[in-house]
Amino acid sequence: MSDAALFTLDGEDVPFEPGETILQAARRAGRYIPHLCWHPEFAPHGSCRICTVKVDGRMGAACTVRAASGLDVQSATEELNAQRKTLLQMLFVEGNHFCPSCEKSGNCLLQATAYQMGMEGPHFEELYPDRRVDASHPDMLLDLNRCILCELCVRASREVDGKNVFAIAGHGIAAHLVVDSESGRLVDTGFAATDRAASICPVGVILPKRRGFVIPIGQRRYDEGTAADADRQEAS
Structure with a gap:
């Protein structure tokens, strides 16, 4: 991976591999972008739009937009989180x-x-x-x-x-x-x-x-952490 294989996500550099989407690269780097319909086992679908980010000022689904050198990606903004x-x-x-x-x-x-x-x-x-x-x-x-x-x-x-x-x-x-x-x-x-x-x-x-209800309260996936915590753990 060359030094040029980087884009910025909310002002921080994120490395990517050829062919990766913004969401894939972000997850691998431990950066959380909210999503619902995306799953690592399948091709991106882009239907829920929860992962929408701004890429060089234009809206796009992070699960479908390919990462590219020099992209300026914004995700954790007040506007996007409100949407x-x-x-x-x-x-x-x-x-x-x-x-x-x-x-x-x-x-x-x-x-x-x-x-x-x-x-x-x-x-x-x-x-x-x-x-x-x-x-x-x-x-x-x-x-x-x-x-x-x-x-x-x-x-x-x-x-x-x-x-x-x-x-x-x-x-x-x-x-x-x-x-x-x-x-x-x-x-x-x-x-x-x-x-x-x-x-x-x-x-x-x-x-x-x-x-039904075989997993006790306190031991369920999101009981001890957030969606972001679980996403980072799964990606690591």
Whole structure:
């Protein structure tokens, strides 16, 4: 890596390898950029826009913009964090997120990122959409109330499991997660509890049955640290 393979992130130099995105390079350097739909196992998706940064004064998703020498990247600014907070507030009101009763509380990336951004309430009027819970599968539960349309389960099922169990249907506010069966029920697909798609959901949509609340409070992923702490630990 040459001395020129550097960009600045909030005024500090960050080295990068050829082909890395801004987000990848930042994580490797121990620098946190908030994100929801990005995952190290898959190609960048750029759908949630939580990782939006300013690159030489122009907005771009840190998970898709390639790092380049001399870029001036801003992330931890009041403006960008306010935008992230607004996006998170919109995600909370578009679904039915009742954190105190959710099995993923303490292990939920959406919840942890909201804390990280200082979100104290939904701000917008809650929509309370009528979404179903699919308990048809013998081993897994599908609670569509919490889906944030990150498409991680879609990509995992397609690219790792080779099954194409999940897809996103509809557009805009009507977009929703569907399963590949005539009945629309998870039990009528080839989905298995051992699939990568069964364990990749960052929120509480895809859950194993008969294992509820097995991790005690205080030992969950974000109980002892922030989303930034967990991200740095995973990247190291």
